Amino acid sequence: MIDSHTHLDFCDPPHGELVAQALEAGVTKMLTVGTDVASSRDALAAAAEFxxxxxxVGHHPNNATAFSGADRAELLELASDPLCHAVGETGFDQYREGAPLEDQRLAFDAQIEIAGELGKPLIIHTRDADDLTIGALRERAEGVQVLLHCFTMPSRLDECLEAGWWISFAGNVTYPKATDLAAAAARVPDDRLxxxxxxxxxxxxxxxGERNTPAAVVHTAEFVAAARGVDYAAFSTLVERNAEQLFGW
Ligand SMILES: [Zn+2]
Structure with missing residues (x-):
């Protein structure tokens, strides 16, 4: 199994412990995602070690206040590292009291360009900003492989699939009230999931109620496999193949 989006640097246990637990649970690979320059450096260091x-490598919309040309240059340099397999997370967040929208847009545009320049996939965070995010990607991300992380736009699924974007489901798909999300997880095509x-x-x-860890992706995977009516081993093979294709590892 693969955890396609985690933040090792935000978790309490040491990286080595999280990685060992994940391997024990059958999680063979994980992508740890940068949210600013420091966490992107941490992600690259973890990739070098494990x-x-x-x-x-990325700059989260909630950290985008006063995003500058220097930030863009630094991201480009870090993202050029062969240990970097994707750019982001980036996008729009109108839920949290975070960065001004214009700064979010600057950071987002920069990362779309970097992903395009480097030919690496782009990881999207979007919260309470469906139209803005979809619009920006439509306008500016042609030719870039787009992954919608922690997918929360079930009513927009068809548009996202038509655009060729990849869809990743997080633990919230397993919540009893999230029936529309579970229905979306059941119908994303095999080669986009x-x-x-x-x-x-x-x-x-x-x-x-517990802090999440990469090992726990198996619970989400079991849920999505059941929703799709496939057994876990087959689902695991499918996810591993998809991650290999998208992230080029
Ligand atoms: Zn994240």
Whole structure:
């Protein structure tokens, strides 16, 4: 199994412990995702240290205040590292009291360009910003492989699939009230689907109330496999193949 989106640097246990737990649970690879320059550096260092860890270099919309040309240059340099397998997370967030929208847009545009320049996939965070995010990607991300992380736009699924974007489900798909999300997880085509933890956030229902860890992606994967009516081993093979294709590892 693969955890396509985690934040090792935000989790409490040391990276080595999280990686060992994940391997024990059958999670053979994980992508740890940068949210600013410091966490992107941490992601690259983790990828250098652990064979099952791969890095994404990015600047989160909530950290985008006063995003500058210097930030863009630094991201480009870090993202050029061969240990970096994706750019982001980036996008729009109108839920949290975060960065001004114009700064979010600057950071987002920069990362779309970097992903395009480097030919690496782009990881999207979007919250309360469906139209803005979809519009920006439509306008500016042509030719870039787009992964919608922690998918939460079930009513927009068809548009996203028509655009060719990849869809990754996090632990919130397992919540009893999230029936529309579960229905979406059941019908994403085989070749566009991934699962993730977004650890330490969004623990799946089986672990709700605890801090999330990469190992717990197996609970989300079991849920999505059941929703799709396939057995876990077949689902695992499918997810591993998809991640290999998208992240090029
Ligand atoms: Zn994240």
């Amino acid at each position: 064979p099952s860890v791969f890095a994404a 991934l699962v993730e933890t977004d650890a330490p956030y969004l623990s799946p229902q089986a672990r709700r």
